[in-house]
Amino acid sequence: MFVAVARANSLREAADILGVTQPAVSKQIRALEASLGRTLFLRHGRGMQLTPDGRGLFLELEPLINALDTALVRSSLQSQQGGTLRIATVQTLVASFISMLSRELFDVYPNLSLTIHCDSSTNVVESIERDRADIGFVYETAVDGPDLVSQPLFEETLALYTRFDVEADEPLNLVALKLIVPPRAYALRRIVERALGAPVQPYIECDSLELSLRLVSMTDGVTVLPSTLPRDMVEDRGLRRRLLPSMPARRLVALSRSGHRASPAFDAALEIARRIGTRAITPG
Structure with missing residues (x-):
């Protein structure tokens, strides 16, 4: 109410903007002045004029009110869109x-x-x-x-990713391969271990998908990941993909x-x- 009156220089106009009665605005302004122990407005026939104390308070409060208005508008737009x-x-x-x-x-x-x-x-x-x-x-x-x-x-099905060719009909012994797998806290690691029937002794333990693929491209290691990885993640690194139908989905x-x-x-x-x-x- 104080900011509205300061902007309008009028109790009546501020009340109209705020949608309340003029006496309600006047009462709140008097209560604010009593609380601060300062006179914030000079009342005259043409309306309300800020005192030096009122001017100082207004200069501090107006940017805060503007920021609040902006935040509320942004929140409303986000809600709508x-x-x-x-x-x-x-x-x-x-x-x-x-x-x-x-x-x-x-x-x-x-x-x-x-x-x-x-x-x-x-x-x-x-x-x-x-x-x-x-x-x-x-x-x-x-x-x-x-x-x-x-x-x-x-x-989701799983696939083996390697740097070397693996024939689709060639028997595959995952235990004998140098596996790059995430830590045991990850569900993928537990699925691999259940499928193998034994704990895995990783060649490299890595919790990053991107880094796992990079490590496969740089070493003799292999990794088990979703079969749906985009081609650019696989072929651009020179890797091969072999589906693992024996691995549970x-x-x-x-x-x-x-x-x-x-x-x-x-x-x-x-x-x-x-x-x-x-x-x-x-x-x-």
Whole structure:
């Protein structure tokens, strides 16, 4: 009210702008002056004139009020045109699934404020539980908790990535290969170990998909990753891809908290994720 009166130089005009009565504005101005122990306005027939104390207070407050107005307008626009969405995901999904999801989300909400955080399956689940993310994409084996809602999306197959040629019909002994795999906290490592029936002694332990592929291109190591990695990530590094039909497929799920208030962007992300799942995600 003080800023409105200072701008308008009039109780009546300030009341009209604020949508309140003139006596209500006058009462609040008097209360503010009493609280500060200072006279902020000189009252005269032509309206209200700031005193030196009032001028000093106005110069301090007006930029703050302007910043608040700007923030509220920006928030309103985000709400109308996309709002915000926080995604937590395992890293192996970023190159294909999350990239496709993000592109289609921005087609619908071009002004969406999107945050994507990559981590291990365990930490993705924790991000949802602790409200650090709105939606998580993780593999079904990692989901555990009474306050979590899990919605199945699709199954993902795995492939072996190597620097040397491996014939498709050639028997493959993964135990004998120099495996580059993530730490045991990652679901992918546990799946590989279950398929082999024994703990893995890694050639290199690495939790980065990009770095794992780079290490394969530079060493005699091999790695097991989703079969859907884009061709430019594989062929540009001179790598080969061999599907592993004996390796169990992983079911991807969308994870959220029970009672989570879904936003339009959340609903859109879930719908797009389901739509991606209905399409055959093929290598490259």
